[in-house]
Every structure is written in C-alpha cells, then in structure tokens.
Amino acid sequence: MMPPAIATCADLVVLPKWSAAEDRNVELRRIRKHRVLNLIRENSETSRAELARSTGYNLPNISSIVEELVRDGLVHEAPARETPRGRRPVPISLNDDAAMALGIELGVKSTTGVLVNLRGAILFRHEAPTPAFESFDARVRWAVEFVGAVLRGHREHLLPLAGIGVAIPGLVATREGVDFDHRSVAEPVRLALGEAFGVPVLVDNDARMMALGALWFGAGRELATFVTINVTYGLGCGIVINRRICHGAFRTAGEIGHLPLGEHGVPCYCGGTACLENVASGSGLLRMAKTAGLHVTDVRALAARARSGDATALTVFARFADALGHGIATVSNLLSPQAVILSGPVCENSDLFLDRVRAFVRAQTLPAFLDPPQVIVSELGFNSGALGACASVLHHIFNVSHLQLEEVF
Numbered sequence: 418m419m420p421p422a423i424a425t426c427a428d429l430v431v432l433p434k435w436s437a438a439e440d441r442n443v444e445l446r447r448i449r450k451h452r453v454l455n456l457i458r459e460n461s462e463t464s465r466a467e468l469a470r471s472t473g474y475n476l477p478n479i480s481s482i483v484e485e486l487v488r489d490g491l492v493h494e495a496p497a498r499e500t501p502r503g504r505r506p507v508p509i510s511l512n513d514d515a516a517m518a519l520g521i522e523l524g525v526k527s528t529t530g531v532l533v534n535l536r537g538a539i540l541f542r543h544e545a546p547t548p549a550f551e552s553f554d555a556r557v558r559w560a561v562e563f564v565g566a567v568l569r570g571h572r573e574h575l576l577p578l579a580g581i582g583v584a585i586p587g588l589v590a591t592r593e594g595v596d597f598d599h600r601s602v603a604e605p606v607r608l609a610l611g612e613a614f615g616v617p618v619l620v621d622n623d624a625r626m627m628a629l630g631a632l633w634f635g636a637g638r639e640l641a642t643f644v645t646i647n648v649t650y651g652l653g654c655g656i657v658i659n660r661r662i663c664h665g666a667f668r669t670a671g672e673i674g675h676l677p678l679g680e681h682g683v684p685c686y687c688g689g690t691a692c693l694e695n696v697a698s699g700s701g702l703l704r705m706a707k708t709a710g711l712h713v714t715d716v717r718a719l720a721a722r723a724r725s726g727d728a729t730a731l732t733v734f735a736r737f738a739d740a741l742g743h744g745i746a747t748v749s750n751l752l753s754p755q756a757v758i759l760s761g762p763v764c765e766n767s768d769l770f771l772d773r774v775r776a777f778v779r780a781q782t783l784p785a786f787l788d789p790p791q792v793i794v795s796e797l798g799f800n801s802g803a804l805g806a807c808a809s810v811l812h813h814i815f816n817v818s819h820l821q822l823e824e825v826f
C-alpha cells in the first residue's frame with residue numbers, strides 16, 4: 418500500500434542519542450532549544466528577557482535560539498511596540514499549528530487514532546474495528562493500513578506530521594521505543610510505521626501511554642503521583658511518581674494483571690494460576706459469566722443483564738469489583754498515590770462497579786491514610802490510549818526529561 422503523501426517535520430521529536438561524543442555540543446544546543454520551546458508553550462506570551470531569566474541562559478544565547486525557532490515556524494514573534502514609556506518587550510508565542518502528532522491505540526477489539534496539534538487540541542479522530550490477526554505480520558500491516566487511512570481521510574487539512582505514538586496491549590519492554598522482547602509486536606510496528614511514514618515512532622504499553630495521556634490531557638495534569646489502570650480485555654497499570662512514568666529496571670513495571678490476587682486454580686497465559694486479570698478485566702467478567710451459566714457474547718451484554726436486575730450478572734460484577742478493589746488497595750498501600758484513574762472500555766459500565774470498588778479500597782487501605790486515593794474514571798473515555806500515544810510524541814518534543822539531566826545542563 419502506498420502511504421499518502423504528507424508533509425512531515427520528522428526532526429521535531431527529540432530522541433535520545435547514544436552516539437559519538439563529538440555530537441554532544443550539537444545535541445546540547447538542540448535540547449536547550451526544545452527547553453525554550455517548552456517554556457514558550459507553558460507561558461502563553463513571554464519575551465526573550467523572561468526566557469533568559471527562567472533558563473539562566475544569557476540573552477544572546479536566547480536570542481539566537483528564538484530566531485531559530487521563528488525561522489523553523491515553531492513560534493511567533495509579534496512586532497516590537499514603541500510606547501511613550503519606551504520599547505516594550507516583544508511577545509513570543511507558540512505556533513500551535515506548526516505540526517501535529519498522531520496517536521493510535523491498537524486495541525484488541527477496536528483501533529483508535531487521534532491527531533492533535535502542538536497545543537494538544539484534537540484535530541481529527543478515527544476508529545475502526547480491529548480485525549482478528551493470524552500472524553504478527555498481519556498485525557503490523559494493519560497498523561500501517563490504519564495510519565494510512567487516518568492520514569488519507571484528512572489529507573486536505575493536515576499539518577506537518579512530527580511523529581506517531583502507538584499504544585499496544587501486553588508486555589512491551591522498550592527503551593524509548595526500542596523493544597527488547599522478540600515476542601512483542603512493538604518493534605516490528607515501530608519499524609514498519611517509521612519506514613512507511615518517515616517520522617519517529619514511539620511504541621509503549623497501552624496503560625503506560627494512558628498514564629502519559631492523563632499527565633498531558635486528563636486528571637493527572639494537577640497530580641504528582643498517581644496510577645492509571647486500564648480495564649480492558651486484560652488489566653494494565655501505568656505508574657507515575659513525581660510526574661515521571663515508572664518503567665522499572667526491566668521496563669515492564671505495572672503488570673498489575675498478573676499479581677496473584679485472582680481466583681486460585683484459574684490458569685493464566687503467563688503461567689500463573691491466580692492472576693488478577695482473570696477476574697478484574699473484560700475477559701475475567703466473561704469467564705465468570707460463562708462459568709455461572711450466563712450466555713453473553715460481550716461485556717456490554719453482561720452489563721445489560723446486570724442493569725435489568727439479573728442476580729447472576731450482578732454477582733459477577735460484584736466479584737469483579739472486589740477483585741479490582743483488591744488490586745487498587747494493594748497498589749495504593751505500596752505507592753500511596755493521590756489518585757487511581759480507571760480507563761478502558763469496561764469503564765463504560767462503571768455504574769455497576771465503581772461504588773463497590775471505592776468501598777473496598779477504603780476498607781483495605783491503611784487506616785493511617787488521612788486521605789485515601791481518589792478512585793476515578795478518566796474523563797478521556799475511549800480516547801485515553803490514543804491521546805496517551807499523542808502525548809508520548811508531545812513529550813519528546815517539549816520535555817527533555819527522558820534524557821539524563823546531567824547530559825543536558
């Protein structure tokens with residue numbers, strides 16, 4: 418399939434370079450440029466003098482960076498204004514529409530794509546049912562086809578593409594998109610999309626992407642330490658500590674679904690026999706429904722039965738809620754988060770479990786907690802994963818925190 422002809426600005430995403438020392442000065446200047454760009458984004462109108470004060474860089478340095486950003490089309494500088502009291506500082510602001518980021522969530526049942534501009538405003542959204550795949554290759558081809566369809570569908574109105582973020586379910590061991598696990602589709606997807614569309618591609622586990630999405634677009638904007646739990650076919654968790662995503666030593670942190678807090682004797686694909694996600698997930702709900710003799714094909718049908726007062730369906734949701742509460746209480750006792758943000762398609766039925774989950778968490782977290790974590794459902798709804806994937810691109814444009822600070826300053 419031929420990719421659509423689109424404008425790109427592929428060098429806008431700052432990826433870590435582990436390369437030669439002689440590139441260091443060039444790289445440091447580039448990172449400083451992006452730090453200034455981020456300050457311009459955060460302060461709706463700023464000036465060269467203010468930027469020099471905030472960064473500690475000298476004024477000639479700031480001026481040279483700002484001139485480069487203006488030349489790149491990334492920021493606007495208004496004309497200098499003379500007033501009776503002298504020359505006013507020249508206001509500098511971000512050009513929100515200088516570029517866009519594409520985020521996609523490759524869900525088990527559906528695939529969602531969202532395009533945002535540099536300010537994070539949603540430009541377009543696209544959703545399609547995810548087909549059943551017979552092979553890794555088919556899954557990779559689907560990702561390329563889907564992105565092509567999103568871009569083709571809006572090609573008349575597109576901004577230059579800076580990068581693509583991809584949220585995928587399951588174990589993803591990545592270091593800035595480099596996958597070390599040959600069983601995962603992450604690396605093949607990253608390579609195929611990069612080749613097809615000529616921009617950097619960042620792939621990560623869907624729950625971690627949702628955590629980034631909450632930081633940039635959702636309830637996490639006001640929080641320092643929180644977890645996101647993706648309740649979908651499986652159960653995933655993104656951990657944010659002091660506004661940084663926690664990946665763990667082997668970059669697989671957050672596998673809450675495989676905590677041994679489920680029903681004993683239920684085999685899991687990971688080899689465990691009491692994994693939480695065999696109860697507290699979409700597949701867990703359907704498994705329990707089947708065992709209880711209910712014939713339903715999906716979670717929506719089960720939820721409809723519960724809302725109509727079916728006692729068996731209500732019991733299944735109660736078991737699900739207690740297990741999810743068990744997982745949340747465990748994570749809360751370990752990490753003391755300010756909030757637990759629930760996302761994923763099963764949350765459209767939160768009327769059937771949220772109160773019970775909250776009660777379980779209140780009862781099971783340490784009594785010493787004066788303020789137990791809030792348990793809330795993400796307001797980003799079905800866009801949580803795709804917006805998180807967009808956020809991963811914006812994060813690499815505006816935020817240099819993925820690099821070691823000592824490399825930067």
Ligand SMILES: [Zn+2]
Binds near residue numbers: 675685686688689
């Ligand atoms: Zn397991």
